[in-house]
Amino acid sequence: MRSRKRYTNATFTKRVDHEAGRHHTPRAPVEPEVCNVCGAVYSDRRWVAAAEVRKGNRKHKHWHPAQAVVCPACQQQKVGIPRGFLYLEGAFLETHRNEVRRLLRNEADRAAEDNPLARIMKWETDESGRLVVSTTTQHLAQRLGHALEKAFSGKVRYDFSHENELARVSWHRD
Numbered sequence: 001m002r003s004r005k006r007y008t009n010a011t012f013t014k015r016v017d018h019e020a021g022r023h024h025t026p027r028a029p030v031e032p033e034v035c036n037v038c039g040a041v042y043s044d045r046r047w048v049a050a051a052e053v054r055k056g057n058r059k060h061k062h063w064h065p066a067q068a069v070v071c072p073a074c075q076q077q078k079v080g081i082p083r084g085f086l087y088l089e090g091a092f093l094e095t096h097r098n099e100v101r102r103l104l105r106n107e108a109d110r111a112a113e114d115n116p117l118a119r120i121m122k123w124e125t126d127e128s129g130r131l132v133v134s135t136t137t138q139h140l141a142q143r144l145g146h147a148l149e150k151a152f153s154g155k156v157r158y159d160f161s162h163e164n165e166l167a168r169v170s171w172h173r174d
């Protein structure tokens with residue numbers, strides 16, 4: 001069983017900080033919140049994916065009533081601000097596109113089990129024919145790069161801009 005920490009005023013204050021002061025009105029800190037876009041649930045000071053909640057292995061005594069909100073990842077998706085980019089190119093990609101996409105999807109699903117706010121935002125092909133995958137977190141872009149390297153070899157380069165809190169991961173295989 002997971003820890004069942006009680007909500008306190010301290011918890012509530014911390015949470016407001018986490019959301020960059022979006023909620024200015026004081027609210028009762030006892031209910032969990034549920035994202036009305038993806039169904040993720042905020043409880044015990046962390047976001048839990050809807051699928052995890054449905055499994056019933058992370059029950060909380062403050063389960064209801066849930067307050068409808070939009071979680072940080074869905075807000076990010078809505079305004080379109082990625083924290084990570086993964087660039088894929090090379091001849092291998094042309095002949096193995098489906099396998100590569102499947103690997104990335106599976107890896108993103110596994111990452112979401114650890115952090116439901118880590119998501120792939122968009123799949124695009126840029127003007128030079130690269131596949132560009134944007135992610136909600138820097139860590140997810142890195143993780144996808146590692147997964148590509150492990151599964152298909154090739155070369156990976158990691159670039160970080162601390163100022164913009166942005167990770168750019170480039171994978172190449174001919």
Ligand SMILES: [Zn+2]
Pocket residue numbers: 035036037038039040070071072073074075
């Ligand atoms: Zn959401």
